[in-house]
Amino acid sequence: MAAERMVVIGGDATGMSAASQARRLRKPEDLEVVAFERGPFSSYSACGIPYWVGGDVKERDALIARSPEEHRSRGIDLRMRTEAVELDLAGARVRVREEAGTERWEGYDHLVLATGAVPTRPPLPGIDAEGVHGVQTLDDGRQLLDALEHRIERGGGSGGEGARRAVVVGAGYIGVEMAEAFVQRGYEVTVLEKAEQPMSTLDPDMGRLVHEAMCSLGIETVLEAAVTEILTDEDGRARGVATEDTEYPADVVVLGLGVRPATELARAAELPLGTSGGLLTDLAMRVRGQENVWAGGDCVEVLNLVSGRAQHVPLGTHANKHGQVIGQNVGGGYATFPGVVGTAVSKVCDLEIARTGLLEAQASAVGLQYESVVIESTTRAGYYPGTRPIHVKMIAERRSGRLLGVQIVGRENAGKRVDIAAVALHAGMTVEQMTSLDLGYAPPFSPVWDPVLVAARKAAAAVRAG
Template structure:
């Protein structure tokens, strides 16, 4: 395994489950300090919502060694893949020195890294990406230094940006988020992103949209402000939430095929095509968008785990495939839950779909039931056929996981008309008699019929 987080260690564990140590020797090299951790939990650790870093680690290197007979070596970085000789060149980052390690199967699970544009001043101290547990520890140390930082700027209002902004507010900092798009959370359409912006402002976060960062000012090598086209925003600490890019340099240097956004190309079994015994999984690979049928790049822990397990199953002599994703994601800002799946309007347009959209307001429970809260559901469906193309849900409680209904409907290429008959759970504590998803499907079916 090249990489000891979700993709790599899921592959290792599953392969081990199927083939014992006498049959298959498994070694995993991880350049960081930790194996198998929840990167998605890091913002909650930073925000003191959960303890860390230990609680975020599913299994440490010792556990892999002792209980799984997997030789997991942290602080070991694979520097080169030598396809011709079926070897990897590994650097011991603490002990020093290089070794060459032969392999029959190689799983590339190198993950992704935060995007750091080469803006002027971007190498100043105090500017952080948050992807690994080590990144999280570095940021926490920076928040605890003396004098304590009081002003934070988050660049980018995607998942990590929004979650980090809330975490930093929880830590008592003044937080400004700068986003170049017209609304935060560009993974949903702007009309839904407005609701996210309102929730962020409700937390006391300064949200500046349609504003492009141009660089950083610094003093004594330490960041002092974020510079934008319009202004200079003072900052003691800056967090980059600009998304990630796959760590695929190693694969590229070895001559392996890269696809969308530089993700490693694999087949359904997570094999790298044309290279016998080479596999890839996790945030470093491209995958398939099941709605468009096109390749896409969606780094997410849940996909990494599934892909790793598929690779491990196949390496272990079994049969498994990872067909692709529909693009489901959920998050929350304070008590506002935000969920999306499938295509946004711009994705549908880009893919060549003609579509209708509908947006409805409903509630999580029967309106007369205590705890009833507002929920907004937006659906996008193909013109004429009425095939569901995507959906977004924003609400105050029990909203986000309703997106799963849409995700399963998308997977099965249901039409919104078919969806109006779905037999979803109803009881007053859980749903109005027409579930919000059904109300939206009904309205969408009417819109399709009119076009």
């Protein structure tokens, strides 16, 4: 009996996790595993690129979890610089194009779509000019670092003798992380955000805290700034960014406008897509309506366990879990991915930013009535050296008191406290129940009442009063 064939499109988190898990469960004579990656790298951490650019991570290879050669040594036929260009679902085959331009059809018994996401790149004048960078791939990071090193060699800059200026377009996670990277490199940094506050993943009142902190760190953060053009010099290189109101000089421009699912192949094959353009799957990560097509990672939508709605959540943590689930199922086992609660954490310099669950607007959008509270506390006992401020916002469902969401903005040791709330959301806890959580305490780690529990107490009181 001939071996079945598993074809994976995408050689990063989901794709190679799926391939590796299936390979562990089934022998090569039972399952052939072939993966196609259009780029030059496999299994790397895109989330680490800002820290590589900023100098915290010294070498590119530190971001690579497993090289193509390592995958091949484990029985996975990983073919680099090979792009999938067409799906033939009826014929169970994929048309691929090699770097030299040669095309051919590859058959499959199981198809895994792990095509990831692509950066949002608005059609603005000058957007493709030299000196305008994204930070989605390792190639992007290398090109940006090469540009910065070349800039140092040339000397001077648009801001005058010796000045180095960076403009970051967008104040989401990538935007604030890249702002930090440039601060660490000694650049004067301007962040342009078209919304009323940075970090649209937070409610505006918490975003305001981020804005104030970024400004105090010396990062010029301009709000309600709609970019209209990337300005270029006589050589066609970016020299600044124009908004509706003014111009900002720049030696380098970085786009941090978020990403969208890379589902052009899926769309052309008429596979089901959600409102964000992400693929729709069942709990086993099988594409809806398909028996032998699977998908995961940044190209899919997932169920938000709090709102009950599907959404696009491009995070490496979920992508690796999706791959494990797919590999388990293709390998003859059984696994599911139940959904997410929307947990994320980031930082800019020493400011930590975290959220989980729903924002106020998201709760309203699904018809939930809620109470919300904000508390200010400290990360350690108030008398202990090194204690820093922390703000916690908590949202609870009216009457039931069910926890709906938590947002945290604070200094060192603030951000990871969001994990307490993430577990509580998964468990369906009420804010009243949270007040009795047995959390670790010692003066170097928290006040007697941890800030999350202080917020829970205040939220529980608001629910009772409401």
